[in-house]
Ligand SMILES: Nc1ncnc2c1ncn2[C@@H]1O[C@H](COP(=O)(O)OP(=O)(O)OP(=O)(O)O)[C@@H](O)[C@H]1O
């Protein structure tokens with residue numbers, strides 16, 4: 001009898017947190033089909049800090065919107081934590097999105113009339129967490145991104161980099177499986193870019209999975225792995241080897 005240590009069972013940690021299988025998305029431009037994604041497959045491990053690069057129109061944002069359940073693929077599947085989210089019903093999508101995904105945008109997308117604290121709090125409003133607990137968590141997250149002394153500031157009273165840090169705290173609010181960031185450093189200066197990338201790197205070192213779309217090769221080079229898209233397909237997929 002063979003002595004199989006774990007009865008063939010894989011420890012859960014070996015399972016990818018994200019699995020993309022043969023993803024296709026065709027948009028109709030009038031009568032002309034545009035293949036925004038043309039058969040994309042890859043796995044992402046928990047805690048991986050991944051960047052997606054490629055020319056304008058190569059399908060990066062389309063890919064992110066499939067992973068983030070903002071749109072449905074024409075074909076193929078997206079699994080997050082073993083669950084096929086691309087099969088989620090329209091009515092379930094907001095809940096799945098809220099629980100599994102944190103979004104970070106180029107232009108922060110903060111609510112201008114709310115304080116930093118309220119902007120983070122509001123991400124948790126439909127989760128059943130009581131208000132005092134939400135406030136506590138918002139404060140803790142803002143402290144984690146270095147804004148513990150700015151919690152009552154409105155977006156207009158914060159710098160671009162600080163606003164982006166608020167949006168990262170907001171993205172973390174519901175402890176998502178994955179953070180998706182589309183050009184998170186696209187609207188900030190070089191010095192601030194460093195702060196944002198270091199912050200994201202720190203989060204990934206603590207186990208947060210992060211996918212960044214960027215045009216900036218300096219940002220991409222600081223991630224663990226670079227996927228290059230071309231014409232809706234993966235042109236290359238390069239890992240930097242050992243996680244730094
Ligand atoms: N809603 C849509 N309707 C029709 N075509 C679309 C739509 N969204 C994207 N496309 C097309 O799909 C292709 C991929 O677009 P996508 O936005 O994913 O590119 P991208 O890599 O994010 O580009 P960029 O770097 O400019 O942001 C493009 O040819 C684009 O014109």
Ligand SMILES: [Mg+2]
Pocket residue numbers: 060061062
């Ligand atoms: Mg884009």
